[in-house]
Amino acid sequence: xxxxxxxxxxxxxxxxxxxxxxxxxxxxxxxxxxxTVTAVLPxxxxxxxxxxxxxxxxxxxxxxxxxxAAAVTGVAPEETVLSVEFKLNLLRPARGPELRxxxxxxxxGRRLCVVESSVFGGPRDAPELVxxxxxxxxxxxADVGRRGALRPGRT
Amino acid sequence: xxxxxxxxxxxxxxxxxxxxxxxxxxxxxxxxxxxTVTAVLPxxxxxxxxxxxxxxxxxxxxxxxxxxAAAVTGVAPEETVLSVEFKLNLLRPARGPELRxxxxxxxxGRRLCVVESSVFGGPRDAPELVxxxxxxxxxxxADVGRRGALRPGRT
Amino acid sequence: xxxxxxxxxxxxxxxxxxxxxxxxxxxxxxxxxxxTVTAVLPxxxxxxxxxxxxxxxxxxxxxxxxxxAAAVTGVAPEETVLSVEFKLNLLRPARGPELRxxxxxxxxGRRLCVVESSVFGGPRDAPELVxxxxxxxxxxxADVGRRGALRPGRT
Amino acid sequence: xxxxxxxxxxxxxxxxxxxxxxxxxxxxxxxxxxxTVTAVLPxxxxxxxxxxxxxxxxxxxxxxxxxxAAAVTGVAPEETVLSVEFKLNLLRPARGPELRxxxxxxxxGRRLCVVESSVFGGPRDAPELVxxxxxxxxxxxADVGRRGALRPGRT
Numbered sequence: 001x002x003x004x005x006x007x008x009x010x011x012x013x014x015x016x017x018x019x020x021x022x023x024x025x026x027x028x029x030x031x032x033x034x035x036t037v038t039a040v041l042p043x044x045x046x047x048x049x050x051x052x053x054x055x056x057x058x059x060x061x062x063x064x065x066x067x068x069a070a071a072v073t074g075v076a077p078e079e080t081v082l083s084v085e086f087k088l089n090l091l092r093p094a095r096g097p098e099l100r101x102x103x104x105x106x107x108x109g110r111r112l113c114v115v116e117s118s119v120f121g122g123p124r125d126a127p128e129l130v131x132x133x134x135x136x137x138x139x140x141x142a143d144v145g146r147r148g149a150l151r152p153g154r155t
Numbered sequence: 156x157x158x159x160x161x162x163x164x165x166x167x168x169x170x171x172x173x174x175x176x177x178x179x180x181x182x183x184x185x186x187x188x189x190x191t192v193t194a195v196l197p198x199x200x201x202x203x204x205x206x207x208x209x210x211x212x213x214x215x216x217x218x219x220x221x222x223x224a225a226a227v228t229g230v231a232p233e234e235t236v237l238s239v240e241f242k243l244n245l246l247r248p249a250r251g252p253e254l255r256x257x258x259x260x261x262x263x264g265r266r267l268c269v270v271e272s273s274v275f276g277g278p279r280d281a282p283e284l285v286x287x288x289x290x291x292x293x294x295x296x297a298d299v300g301r302r303g304a305l306r307p308g309r310t
Numbered sequence: 311x312x313x314x315x316x317x318x319x320x321x322x323x324x325x326x327x328x329x330x331x332x333x334x335x336x337x338x339x340x341x342x343x344x345x346t347v348t349a350v351l352p353x354x355x356x357x358x359x360x361x362x363x364x365x366x367x368x369x370x371x372x373x374x375x376x377x378x379a380a381a382v383t384g385v386a387p388e389e390t391v392l393s394v395e396f397k398l399n400l401l402r403p404a405r406g407p408e409l410r411x412x413x414x415x416x417x418x419g420r421r422l423c424v425v426e427s428s429v430f431g432g433p434r435d436a437p438e439l440v441x442x443x444x445x446x447x448x449x450x451x452a453d454v455g456r457r458g459a460l461r462p463g464r465t
Numbered sequence: 466x467x468x469x470x471x472x473x474x475x476x477x478x479x480x481x482x483x484x485x486x487x488x489x490x491x492x493x494x495x496x497x498x499x500x501t502v503t504a505v506l507p508x509x510x511x512x513x514x515x516x517x518x519x520x521x522x523x524x525x526x527x528x529x530x531x532x533x534a535a536a537v538t539g540v541a542p543e544e545t546v547l548s549v550e551f552k553l554n555l556l557r558p559a560r561g562p563e564l565r566x567x568x569x570x571x572x573x574g575r576r577l578c579v580v581e582s583s584v585f586g587g588p589r590d591a592p593e594l595v596x597x598x599x600x601x602x603x604x605x606x607a608d609v610g611r612r613g614a615l616r617p618g619r620t
Contacts, residue, residue: 014205021210024201049220050173056238057216058176064211065204083211084422085446087242087397087552089579089599091572106597107556111421112394112448114554114597132571132579134554134599136395136446138422239577240601242397242552244424244444246417261442262401266576267549267603269399269442287416287424289399289444291550291601293577328515331523359530360483366548367526368486374521375514393521397552 008032011077012069022065025058029069035105037070043096054094054121059131063088063117066103067135071113074105080142081113086135094121094130106134113137163187166232167224177220180213184224190260192225198251209249209276214286218243218272221258222290226268229260235297236268241290249276249285261289268292318342321387322379332375335368339379345415347380353406364404364431369441373398373427376413377445381423384415390452391423396445404431404440416444423447473497476542477534487530490523494534500570502535508561519559519586524596528553528582531568532600536578539570545607546578551600559586559595571599578602 012032016022016039025047030038041047041062049055064086071081103117115135120127167187171177171194180202185193196202196217204210219241226236258272270290275282322342326332326349335357340348351357351372359365374396381391413427425445430437477497481487481504490512495503506512506527514520529551536546568582580600585592 018205019210020201020203021213022204025212046175046179048175049177050170051235051237055174055176055216056219056241057180057212060215060219060241060243061210061212064215080206082206083245085242085244085395085424085444086211086215087240087599088215089240089571089601090238091579106554106594114395114556129571132599134395134552134597136554240550240579240599242444244416244446246424261399261439269401269550284416287444289397289442289550291399325515329520330511330513331520332514334511335522356485356489358485359487360480361545361547365484365486365526366529366551367490367522370525370529370551370553371520371522374525390516392516393555395552395554396521396525397550398525399550400548 005033008034008073011072012037015069015072019065021061025061027062027065030100032069032073034073035070035108037066037073037103039066039101041099043098054099056088056090059090059094059099059119060086060088060133062099062101062119063131063133064135066101067115067117067133068137070103070105070115071108071137074108074113075139078142079139081137081139084136084138086133088131088133090131092128092130094119096121099130100127109139111139113139160188163189163228166227167192170224170227174220176216180216182217182220185255187224187228189228190225190263192221192228192258194221194256196254198253209254211243211245214245214249214254214274215241215243215288217254217256217274218286218288219290221256222270222272222288223292225258225260225270226263226292229263229268230294233297234294236292236294239291239293241288243286243288245286247283247285249274251276254285255282264294266294268294315343318344318383321382322347325379325382329375331371335371337372337375340410342379342383344383345380345418347376347383347413349376349411351409353408364409366398366400369400369404369429370396370398370443372409372411372429373441373443374445376411377425377427377443378447380413380415380425381418381447384418384423385449388452389449391447391449394446394448396443398441398443400441402438402440404429406431409440410437419449421449423449470498473499473538476537477502480534480537484530486526490526492527492530495565497534497538499538500535500573502531502538502568504531504566506564508563519564521553521555524555524559524584525551525553525598527564527566527584528596528598529600531566532580532582532598533602535568535570535580536573536602539573539578540604543607544604546602546604549601549603551598553596553598555596557593557595559584561586564595565592574604576604578604
């Protein structure tokens with residue numbers, strides 16, 4: 001692995017490990033490279049909604065977080081990203097034993113990024129697409145990210 | 156409270172109480188009436204992302220679940236709803252001490268419903284809108300809901 | 311009308327009159343004030359799709375353009391806005407004799423704005439909501455707008 | 466070309482030729498096959514907005530119409546589709562001399578379809594993605610399509 005690939009992987013790993021909600025759900029980073037990230041979630045009973053399906057909020061969390069991580073691979077070290085909006089289509093009932101998300105940057109800009117996230121379910125050797133999201137993110141100074149100052153209205 | 160109002164409240168309460176993910180997050184139903192639902196979430200450290208803001212996935216969960224509950228108030232007892240897609244705009248950094256969501260049905264149809272969910276943060280006497288979602292839901296037989304059979308492709 | 315109200319009205323009017331596509335469709339500005347714009351479209355046969363309904367693209371044009379005009383009322387004279395993304399829900403079949411759109415700014419930021427547009431059809435004394443859009447716009451220098459340089463990727 | 470391919474092409478062609486708004490804009494069907502449609506638009510001065518870019522409403526029209534046509538390739542002869550909602554991300558400034566849209570079905574269901582449309586601009590030998598849409602459509606009886614009865618609320 002090159003030094004740059006190492007750096008990208010470390011930066012994305014940090015975004016997964018420092019995100020308490022993502023840790024609480026059990027989402028694990030699987031791979032990271034320039035413009036793309038994959039992560040995995042072993043489905044647990046506390047991820048389900050009232051009919052026994054994985055809650056749309058769990059899919060949204062996987063999709064949004066991977067999108068942010070993928071966008072971060074393309075911004076400068078002193079910058080980070082914040083989600084501005086996303087849209088999620090639920091394509092099939094999401095069931096376990098595990099879900100996998102793959103985020104790919106569609107457009108990396110100096111101020112705005114657009115990322116697509118695909119969430120797959122079912123067995124690993126026959127995955128099926130269960131949800132697809134498009135996420136728009138704003139590029140902000142890293143300390144602005146910590147102050148949360150870039151949501152529209154502060155921006 | 157009328158018998159019908161009692162029924163609506165009981166039905167929506169069941170949708171909150173039987174949803175393991177919603178219970179795990181700590182989202183509590185506050186009120187339910189025909190076409191509208193409100194719920195509250197006391198913010199906890201495990202709801203946050205890497206910069207100390209409430210994770211977008213938490214907001215999405217509140218918005219989507221309240222939308223489904225609001226839509227259910229308008230369908231027959233032998234029917235339920237499943238989210239088809241939603242879009243969430245993150246308007247301001249979401250911080251505690253608690254978040255409140257209000258879902259209102261924009262269009263109740265025999266097969267499709269459209270619901271808007273507004274998520275508010277900040278102190279209860281000076282709430283500010285932190286996120287707004289539009290949710291499209293399909294009306295399905297209650298047992299189809301349990302089989303998850305109505306996502307497009309099965310539908 | 312105050313001097314400021316005059317200025318807002320003139321600025322929005324210019325955005326309608328200089329937009330060739332909006333003129334070609336026949337969309338007319340009706341009113342403009344800080345944060346809100348209304349416009350009207352007399353429905354013509356060439357606005358329809360294959361089943362005799364108003365084409366979703368016509369509704370999208372009305373919604374997006376009014377959103378941009380509403381956002382412009384809140385930016386400095388040397389700035390303008392460009393649409394980043396929008397989502398449109400088609401709620402009821404759209405028919406004439408005329409359509410009316412009302413755009414209202416949900417969040418006016420220094421860099422990003424979020425605007426909601428509601429499109430109404432049917433008779434003027436009994437309008438019904440036929441479509442609802444949420445539009446995200448970027449605030450850019452006025453000359454960047456002319457160069458189209460702010461779409462993500464250039465931005 | 467097989468008999469089935471002929472039928473698909475004829476059906477999609479009819480959806481383009483009977484849509485007055487699409488004809489008025491000058492959008493021409495280029496190709497149609499099961500689950501995918503491409504169309505082309507030579508850019509004209511009356512497609513532009515106030516800053517000389519192609520209006521987002523033009524891109525939305527191309528994206529939505531191609532999505533509907535692609536979805537129709539997968540429904541029975543006595544059925545048609547109606548757009549329920551769509552989301553469009555504007556990725557780069559759209560300029561001519563022509564635009565090309567490619568729609569691909571992501572999920573074909575008995576009641577709901579989800580289609581992605583990509584709009585490309587620039588020279589034909591070096592196209593660049595200028596917009597991307599996700600479109601949700603309802604499958605309805607062909608005569609319901611003509612009555613416009615399936616938008617949520619009638620449905």
